[in-house]
Amino acid sequence: MKDKEFWQNAEVLVGFLDGYEQFGETQFLDAFESVWRFVDAYMINHEVGEWHTLLNREGQAIDAKIGNPWKVAYHSGRATLECTTRLQRLVEASED
Numbered sequence: 001m002k003d004k005e006f007w008q009n010a011e012v013l014v015g016f017l018d019g020y021e022q023f024g025e026t027q028f029l030d031a032f033e034s035v036w037r038f039v040d041a042y043m044i045n046h047e048v049g050e051w052h053t054l055l056n057r058e059g060q061a062i063d064a065k066i067g068n069p070w071k072v073a074y075h076s077g078r079a080t081l082e083c084t085t086r087l088q089r090l091v092e093a094s095e096d
Contacts, residue, residue, distance in 0.1 A: 003062060006051040006071070009039050010079035017086040051076045 013035055019028035042059030043051050045066055053071050054062045 002057060004038075004043070004055045004057070004059075006043060006053050007075035009035060009043055010051070010075040013039065013079050014082045014086070017083060017090075021086060021090070 013032060016028045016032035016035065019025070020032065038059065039051075042055055045052060048066060050066045050073070052061045052063075052066065053068065056062055
């Protein structure tokens with residue numbers, strides 16, 4: 001894969017946490033952490049709080065625009081909410 005799109009990265013974060021919750025295999029949690037580090041370092045524009053639409057493999061934005069008529073906050077917003085919910089459950093389960 002040459003380029004990294006925002007929505008695929010957003011959805012795979014949720015998927016990896018689901019895999020960890022369902023099967024308890026640390027490979028899913030490790031994969032989540034790896035993707036999250038990339039997303040946090042390169043995909044999210046922390047100045048405006050939105051995700052870049054498309055990055056190259058080195059993490060550089062291919063399109064300088066943060067939004068366009070096609071891109072909506074569905075995937076990034078959904079991933080943020082779903083990951084937060086799943087991570088809270090994991091923390092609570094570890095405290096039991």
